[in-house]
Amino acid sequence: xxxxxxxxxxxxxxxxxxxxxxxxxxxxIEPERSGVFSVWIMDEDKTVxxxxxxxKFKTQSDKGVxxxxxxxxxxxxxxKKAEQDRYEKNQRNPRQNWNYSGYPPVITSTxxxxxxxxxxxxxxxxxxxxxxxxxxxxxxxxxxxVTLTDELxxxxxxxxxxxxxxxxxxxxxxxxxxxxxxxxxxxxLWLRQLGGIVERKHGxxxxxxxxxxxxxxxxxxxxxxxxxxxxxxSGVNYGLLCFLWIRGRFDPGxxxxxxxxxxxxxxxxxxxxxxxxxxxxxxxxxxxVCGCGWGYLSxxxxxxx
Numbered sequence: 001x002x003x004x005x006x007x008x009x010x011x012x013x014x015x016x017x018x019x020x021x022x023x024x025x026x027x028x029i030e031p032e033r034s035g036v037f038s039v040w041i042m043d044e045d046k047t048v049x050x051x052x053x054x055x056k057f058k059t060q061s062d063k064g065v066x067x068x069x070x071x072x073x074x075x076x077x078x079x080k081k082a083e084q085d086r087y088e089k090n091q092r093n094p095r096q097n098w099n100y101s102g103y104p105p106v107i108t109s110t111x112x113x114x115x116x117x118x119x120x121x122x123x124x125x126x127x128x129x130x131x132x133x134x135x136x137x138x139x140x141x142x143x144x145x146v147t148l149t150d151e152l153x154x155x156x157x158x159x160x161x162x163x164x165x166x167x168x169x170x171x172x173x174x175x176x177x178x179x180x181x182x183x184x185x186x187x188x189l190w191l192r193q194l195g196g197i198v199e200r201k202h203g204x205x206x207x208x209x210x211x212x213x214x215x216x217x218x219x220x221x222x223x224x225x226x227x228x229x230x231x232x233x234s235g236v237n238y239g240l241l242c243f244l245w246i247r248g249r250f251d252p253g254x255x256x257x258x259x260x261x262x263x264x265x266x267x268x269x270x271x272x273x274x275x276x277x278x279x280x281x282x283x284x285x286x287x288x289v290c291g292c293g294w295g296y297l298s299x300x301x302x303x304x305x
Contacts, residue, residue: 218286
C-alpha cells in the first residue's frame with residue numbers, strides 16, 4: 001500500500017475511491033484525527049497514475065461529474081463478489097472429499113482394496129510372502145542375478161507398477177512388525193483422500209493414468225540406484241499431493257486447493273525420510289518431481305485452452 005494524499009471529507013473520499021476503481025486502481029480511504037481522509041492505493045506500481053487522478057479530482061470544482069463512477073464501482077464490486085462466490089463454491093478440501101457428490105472413486109477404491117487384500121493374504125499366509133514379493137516387486141530379489149530387463153523381456157511388464165501395491169508385512173521372520181500396520185494404514189488414508197479428490201475431479205481414466213506414471217517412473221528411479229528392495233504407495237501419494245498443489249497454484253480456476261498445513265506436513269515428512277533408514281526416499285523424490293511436473297504442464301495446457 002502507498003499513501004498518495006488526502007481529501008477533505010467522506011463524500012469526496014467515496015467519489016475519489018470510485019473514480020480510482022473505475023480507472024483500475026483499488027484504493028482505501030481512511031479518516032485521520034486531523035479531520036481529513038487519507039487516500040491509500042493497494043498497487044504501488046500505479047502510484048504515478050493515481051496521483052495524477054487525485055490532482056485532477058481536487059482541481060475539479062464540480063464533483064457531480066464523478067457520481068457516475070460510484071455507480072460503475074458498485075457494478076464492479078458486485079461482479080467481483082459474484083466471481084469470488086463462484087470460486088469459493090468450487091473449492092474442495094481433503095476433509096470434504098468423501099462428503100460431496102461427484103464421480104465415484106472406483107479406481108481409488110479398487111487400488112485400496114488390492115493393497116489391503118495382498119497385505120492380509122501375506123499376514124495369513126506368511127509362507128507365501130517370498131513368493132508374492134518375488135512375483136510383484138520390480139525384480140525378483142530372491143533370484144540373484146535376475147534384473148528388471150530380464151523380467152521385462154519375459155513380458156512381466158506389471159513389475160514397473162506393482163511395487164506400489166505392496167507394503168511392509170505384518171509378520172517377518174515370525175515376529176510382529178508394527179511398521180507393517182503403520183505403513184499400509186497411512187498410505188491407504190492418503191490414497192483415499194488424494195486419489196479420491198483427483199478421481200472425482202477428473203474421472204477414473206485420469207487417476208489410472210496418474211497411478212501408472214507416478215508408479216513406474218519413481219520405481220525405475222529407485223531401482224536404478226538401490227536395486228529391487230522397496231515397496232509401498234507413498235511415491236504415488238507424493239505425486240498426487242504435488243500434482244494438486246502445483247495445479248491449484250498455477251491454475252486459479254481449477255477449483256481445488258489443498259490446505260497449506262497438509263502440504264507442509266507432507267514435505268517435512270519427505271525431508272525427514274532422508275535422515276532415516278529403510279525408506280524408499282528416491283521413490284518419494286520421483287513422486288514429487290512427477291507430481292510437480294504434471295501439475296505445472298496440465299495448468300499450462302488449461303491456460304492455452
